[in-house]
Amino acid sequence: MLTDIQMPQVNGIEVTRRVTAMPDPPAVVVLTTFDLDEYVYEALQAGATGFLLKDIAPRALVEAVEQAVRGDSMLSPRITKRLISSYTAHPAPAQTAVGDDPLKELTPREREVAIEVAEGMSNAEIAGKLELSESTVKVHITHIMAKLGLSNRTKLALLVHDIGLA
Numbered sequence: 001m002l003t004d005i006q007m008p009q010v011n012g013i014e015v016t017r018r019v020t021a022m023p024d025p026p027a028v029v030v031l032t033t034f035d036l037d038e039y040v041y042e043a044l045q046a047g048a049t050g051f052l053l054k055d056i057a058p059r060a061l062v063e064a065v066e067q068a069v070r071g072d073s074m075l076s077p078r079i080t081k082r083l084i085s086s087y088t089a090h091p092a093p094a095q096t097a098v099g100d101d102p103l104k105e106l107t108p109r110e111r112e113v114a115i116e117v118a119e120g121m122s123n124a125e126i127a128g129k130l131e132l133s134e135s136t137v138k139v140h141i142t143h144i145m146a147k148l149g150l151s152n153r154t155k156l157a158l159l160v161h162d163i164g165l166a
Contacts, residue, residue, distance in 0.1 A: 002065070005032040005039050013042045020047030027068035031061070037086070040079055049152075050074035067122055070138065073153045080120065080154075087158050102159060105147045111165075113140040117153050118160035 001019060003012040010018075016028045029050035030043045040051050049068045052061065053076045064074040075083065103111055109130075116126040123141070127134045141153070150156050 001026045001028050002031050003028060005030060005034045005043070013039070013046050016043055016046040016048050027071070029064060029068050029074065031056075035076070035079060037082065040075075040083070044152075044154075051079060052076050053078065063122070070123060070134075072123055072138075072141075075154065077120070080157075083154065084158065084161060088161065102148065102163060103165075106144060110140050110144050110147075113137060114144050114156060114160055115165050117141065117144075118157040118165065120157070 003015045003019075005012045007015070012030055012032065016030065019025050019028050025047075027049045028047060029052060030039075030048050031052050031054060032039070033054045035053050043051050049071075050064055050073060052064055052074065056064070056076065067074050103114060106114060112130060113126060116129060121129070123134050123137045126132070126137045130137070132140075141156075144156065145151070148156065148159065150159070
């Protein structure tokens, strides 16, 4: 489902909250001209799987919707860059032990997939680069998220960046 931030009767954040609270909700992607950080955070907290700006190319919008349907998250590149810059501007959280590798539970292939996710690649791009099917990439990402206790690709990307693998 596509929604905008500002709409006549109910704003897109509230629409996102209502839709994602439904049983078996569709993926919600916010498509807007407003790239304010507060809107991005509120939309993601409300359950949006994507936040895109209306200057997106038509083909990229179609691809983003397809990715949302497959369960992937998508942020506009400009927003992703700001999010990573904001995140990395703060001191890194303390590690539990010197040399502790948060990715140690991953298989070598899962590590490869995690690194490609951190580079901003879509499932289709990862599949092409690693010579896997898209469904295999999706399974790897599901396993990665479960093993690391992460809820979305953005958190995975930030973790991989934090440990210096991307």
